[in-house]
Amino acid sequence: MSDANKLPDGAIPAATLVIMRPSDDGGPDEILMVKRAANMAFAAGAVVFPGGRIDPDDYLVASRHGYGDSDADGAGRVAALRETLEETGLAVGWPALADADVPAVRQALLAERLLSEILDERGDRLALDALVPFARWCPNFKEARTFDTRFFAVEAPAHGHELTVEEAEHSHIFWAGARETLAMADRGEVSIIFPTRRNLEKLAQADDFAAFSAHAAAHPVELVTPWIEEREGESHLCIPGHLGYPVTSEPFERVRRG
Structure with a gap:
């Protein structure tokens, strides 16, 4: 599509983080x-x-980090x-x-103290280069808010405390493999929106963080704005085919958009 990389007016800049850790069973x-x-306005109830x-x-x-x-x-x-710390x-x-x-x-942070002030007080620096960029999405669905979201992956740090959701925005937190989460969605146990499904499918191609980092390095990060295309008499929601996604279209009627 000629306008696939055109950023919709009013898109909200955002970022999301895929945090990966080895599984206990070696999978x-x-x-x-x-x-x-x-009760959230966007992706209510979605994983x-x-x-x-x-x-x-x-x-x-x-x-301040270069x-x-x-x-x-x-x-x-x-x-x-920052959002990961606040939410989990x-x-x-x-x-x-x-x-x-x-x-x-x-x-x-939840009380709206600035991260810059907290870092200054503590004299700390963040390890921003540990994050691996692998996608950028800006769906333009009429049913949902428009976000220009950058996707990053990172290895989970060691931690000895229990993780909990920030209850104003989330109701549940869990660890699961990409293929496992997709299977849960297929069984109707969880709901996932179109960008999350496509990126879980991308993640499912690699067994661990090192392999996924190599996969990410082999493909460009370009703005993905899905478009509707008629295929064999049925409307499909489509994305480009050169960005490392194994599935690049889905019948529009099946798509959860927001």
């Missing part, structure tokens, strides 16, 4: 998933990766780490933050 890596609360909007302070933090003042990739990395209590990419300090820092 494919598990991924941290959260279930959105049923998603942690993440959220990119805030102005995220650009400031990124600039990224440009307006570098959306750097700000996206910060937002992905997992401090990714923050090596100096001890388990014992996580609850206080999380609550400070």
